[in-house]
Amino acid sequence: MPTDTANTGAGPEIVTAAFIIIGDEILSGRTKDANLGFIADELVEAGIRLKEVRVISDDEDEIVDTVRALSAKYDYVFTSGGIGPTHDDITCDSVAKAFDRGVSHHPEAVKRMRAHAGDVGVDLNEARMRMARTPDGAELILNPVSAAPGFIVENVHVMAGVPRIFQAMVKELLPTLKGGDKIHSIAVSSNLGEGRVATGLGEIQARYPAIAIGSYPYFRAGNYGTTLVLRGTEMAVLEAAAEEVRQLIRDQGGDASDVEDN
Amino acid sequence: MPTDTANTGAGPEIVTAAFIIIGDEILSGRTKDANLGFIADELVEAGIRLKEVRVISDDEDEIVDTVRALSAKYDYVFTSGGIGPTHDDITCDSVAKAFDRGVSHHPEAVKRMRAHAGDVGVDLNEARMRMARTPDGAELILNPVSAAPGFIVENVHVMAGVPRIFQAMVKELLPTLKGGDKIHSIAVSSNLGEGRVATGLGEIQARYPAIAIGSYPYFRAGNYGTTLVLRGTEMAVLEAAAEEVRQLIRDQGGDASDVEDN
Structure with a gap:
């Protein structure tokens, strides 16, 4: 089973x-x-x-x-x-x-x-x-x-x-095939290194156990930054968690922008 | 262990x-x-x-x-x-x-x-x-x-x-790190479908148990064919098996050519 x-x-x-x-x-x-x-x-x-x-x-x-x-x-x-x-x-x-x-x-x-x-x-x-x-x-x-x-x-x-x-x-x-509840995602990109947001992100994750938050550093075209991807089945909870992530990035002096998650 | x-x-x-x-x-x-x-x-x-x-x-x-x-x-x-x-x-x-x-x-x-x-x-x-x-x-x-x-x-x-x-x-x-005996490979490409060589290939495989023979069909640029990849640690045995594969392709009316295996 x-x-x-x-x-x-x-x-x-x-x-x-x-x-x-x-x-x-x-x-x-x-x-x-x-x-x-x-x-x-x-x-x-x-x-x-x-x-x-x-x-x-x-x-x-x-x-x-x-x-x-x-x-x-x-x-x-x-x-x-x-x-x-x-x-x-x-x-x-x-x-x-x-x-x-x-x-x-x-x-x-x-x-x-x-x-x-x-x-x-x-x-x-x-x-x-x-x-x-x-x-x-x-x-x-x-x-x-x-x-x-x-x-x-x-x-x-x-x-x-x-x-x-x-x-x-x-x-x-x-x-x-029979599917289950679809997982929605919001991806927020920032121009900060992972280390700058790591502590705050852990706190947000603890407050939203139903949302999975992943952190993905990137290096491209000479720039580095971090994309934070939030996933969950309930859109309202997902959006609330995403807004806390955007605020965290701004509090750390960075720019936050939503990106297409694919 | x-x-x-x-x-x-x-x-x-x-x-x-x-x-x-x-x-x-x-x-x-x-x-x-x-x-x-x-x-x-x-x-x-x-x-x-x-x-x-x-x-x-x-x-x-x-x-x-x-x-x-x-x-x-x-x-x-x-x-x-x-x-x-x-x-x-x-x-x-x-x-x-x-x-x-x-x-x-x-x-x-x-x-x-x-x-x-x-x-x-x-x-x-x-x-x-x-x-x-x-x-x-x-x-x-x-x-x-x-x-x-x-x-x-x-x-x-x-x-x-x-x-x-x-x-x-x-x-x-x-x-x-310590490696073992390196595996060598020979790849022979043909313009025949897998089905044409399958029986003969099985017979060659049975005669060369120390050689692993893989068959990979391809479709590209409007053409189809099959690449046959032979792998083994002993070069002389590998070459003998590869020659049998080339002959099989020719016997079936196809063209055989060795290709870079990577």
């Missing part, structure tokens, strides 16, 4: 998620990950809180253990990578093993791949047909780019690693 | 690592991670195998549990983030707790920060001096950018999250 979803009384409804990136090529530095930033943004919009990300190798035991652990801990798990036609694509079999399920060709996946192969004139050999396999009982995730689908087993959503396909699958999938 | 370092007989010497990115701002998508790709590349050069990456929130229990788990599993652990002066910077205290150590101002860190503050005319208030705190008995990692150092406790190496400082710390740190 997810541990972080006990919603007591009138508190915000919290829906949590983890993201597993499966791929030796990310760990070796050969491929630079482009999927984390994308899904992180999309989950915020969907009202789902991304709590943890793991990058693991194409290793059956690692995949099985990680899927089991995170499936039990969070409401949703998303994965990317390892669902192609080659010998190193072991995500499908490993996820099936994590849930003690068999693997077989999914009739609807076979149909979609045949239709796509006919359209683009590709020979559907045995290796390609491996991409129509899913754990038994899986639901499919539409792949509008190249047909070979992703799939869902329990709360685990398995998607491709190629960013163009991953992004298309996420866009198909997220509207079908 | 690390589990993945039992070097038996004449096999390659394997040194493993994990990387922990600590920061709500990465999970919320606000900040796009720039440190994973950098350290992945640097570790390959240093002969250290990055086996796992986790992105976790600024939460004491999460940091303590993750540091303990990965410190026990791998030879080295590297962390980024959460060592600034503000209330949300809890990495130092959390790492100390993971190893049941106290926290105090490190005399050499205080000295370096005083010298730097004098140079740049910054007031060293209490909040800034928090950055001179380390777990008891820690060694320092030089910060050539802004003085506030990283630190080492047992096999855990704690560094800043700001990419410019993180990168400088990694460059200072890695030459001091």
Whole structure:
């Protein structure tokens, strides 16, 4: 059972998620990950809180253990990578093993791949047909780019690693998932170093336990400063805390300006 | 004890690592991670195998549990983030707790920060001096950018999250660490889809168990194809396997060309 979803009384409804990136090529530095930033943004919009990300190798035991652990801990798990036609694509079999399920060709996946192969004139050999396999009982995730689908087993959503396909699958999938209360944010930029606002900021944080205040120093174009980001589900409380932060910056002799938080 | 370092007989010497990115701002998508790709590349050069990456929130229990788990599993652990002066910077205290150590101002860190503050005319208030705190008995990692150092406790190496400082710390740190046998790689690009080479590639992989063969489809500039990356510690075996891959591509009617693997 997810541990972080006990919603007591009138508190915000919290829906949590983890993201597993499966791929030796990310760990070796050969491929630079482009999927984390994308899904992180999309989950915020969907009202789902991304709590943890793991990058693991194409290793059956690692995949099985990680899927089991995170499936039990969070409401949703998303994965990317390892669902192609080659010998190193072991995500499908490993996820099936994590849930003690068999693997077989999914009739609807076979149909979609045949239709796509006919359209683009590709020979559907045995290796390609491996991409129509899913754990038994899986639901499919539409792949509008190249047909070979992703799939869902329990709360685990398995998607491709190629960013163009991953992004298309996420866009198909997220509207079908239940989100919680959306987290709003206000970002206040200042021309002060973090050290100047640190003490006052700690005091404001203590007065607003429902708001998470993050402090992010920046150095750019020869200037330095700090952006303070406040997050919370209740807009009125968020705005009150933000106004205290703006006042703190002015009290310290700085300039405060709200910035787009993205 | 690390589990993945039992070097038996004449096999390659394997040194493993994990990387922990600590920061709500990465999970919320606000900040796009720039440190994973950098350290992945640097570790390959240093002969250290990055086996796992986790992105976790600024939460004491999460940091303590993750540091303990990965410190026990791998030879080295590297962390980024959460060592600034503000209330949300809890990495130092959390790492100390993971190893049941106290926290105090490190005399050499205080000295370096005083010298730097004098140079740049910054007031060293209490909040800034928090950055001179380390777990008891820690060694320092030089910060050539802004003085506030990283630190080492047992096999855990704690560094800043700001990419410019993180990168400088990694460059200072890695030459001091013991690497294992370096992994060499050969990347062969082809104009064939993954499905065309998948079966033959599986057969080559079975004949060369000491070589890891990865298959990475690409779509770019209107063309598609597959890059096959072979990795191993012994150059002669690697080259023999690569020649089989080139021949497989030619047998399938494709063009094979070696590409720079980075």
